[in-house]
Amino acid sequence: DQQVKQNSPSLSVQEGRISILNCDYTNSMFDYFLWYKKYPAEGPTFLISISSIKDKNEDGRFTVFLNKSAKHLSLHIVPSQPGDSAVYFCAAYSNDYKLSFGAGTTVTVRA
Amino acid sequence: EADIYQTPRYLVIGTGKKITLECSQTMGHDKMYWYQQDPGMELHLIHYSYGVNSTEKGDLSSESTVSRIRTEHFPLTLESARPSHTSQYLCASSEMGGASYEQYFGPGTRLTVT
Numbered sequence: 001d002q003q004v005k006q007n008s009p010s011l012s013v014q015e016g017r018i019s020i021l022n023c024d025y026t027n028s029m030f031d032y033f034l035w036y037k038k039y040p041a042e043g044p045t046f047l048i049s050i051s052s053i054k055d056k057n058e059d060g061r062f063t064v065f066l067n068k069s070a071k072h073l074s075l076h077i078v079p080s081q082p083g084d085s086a087v088y089f090c091a092a093y094s095n096d097y098k099l100s101f102g103a104g105t106t107v108t109v110r111a
Numbered sequence: 112e113a114d115i116y117q118t119p120r121y122l123v124i125g126t127g128k129k130i131t132l133e134c135s136q137t138m139g140h141d142k143m144y145w146y147q148q149d150p151g152m153e154l155h156l157i158h159y160s161y162g163v164n165s166t167e168k169g170d171l172s173s174e175s176t177v178s179r180i181r182t183e184h185f186p187l188t189l190e191s192a193r194p195s196h197t198s199q200y201l202c203a204s205s206e207m208g209g210a211s212y213e214q215y216f217g218p219g220t221r222l223t224v225t
Binding site for chain 2: 100
């Protein structure tokens with residue numbers, strides 16, 4: 001049973017506009033959330049994270065929002081740039097040192 | 112910058128062959144992981160290790176085996192490759208404890224079994 005879900009497999013956005021990626025989870029024991037970015041033929045690289053005790057974390061153009069009551073988090077990228085075109089994975093962590101991943105959202109930034 | 116390496120990057124092999132995918136990290140991390148990932152799908156954990164001589168099966172059943180004789184090395188072996196093993200295999204590592212939950216990934220091995 002998939003505990004982390006990214007229901008939008010793809011997203012197309014114009015350069016300079018905002019990209020919003022969504023992620024839902026079912027396990028209330030998750031206490032830390034991460035976003036990874038992945039280019040084809042490469043491994044995922046860490047982008048940004050948020051603890052369950054916070055509702056927002058910002059790092060440059062990337063902001064992650066967490067709504068614990070809705071078991072929902074989102075990643076905002078603003079402004080979107082061509083180099084942001086990649087697959088973005090949402091991941092959640094519980095206390096067993098393991099991450100559960102969503103299926104990813106492919107972002108395409110149009111010039 | 113994370114230092115975790117995987118070889119080979121790409122492998123095409125015939126059915127029935129034995130293969131070993133190599134993974135090494137130079138960060139001294141105790142925890143290491145193997146994931147399997149297909150396009151459009153989530154990363155599935157197939158093996159993990161909390162340290163030397165520790166190995167566990169992950170959430171996804173796999174016919175592969177792993178070993179952890181040295182902290183920096185976590186190879187994955189398929190005794191008899193089959194077309195169903197065609198996938199991307201990703202190795203990762205992380206620190207034990209601490210405030211960081213981040214896993215560092217290698218570049219992956221794209222395996223094709225014909």
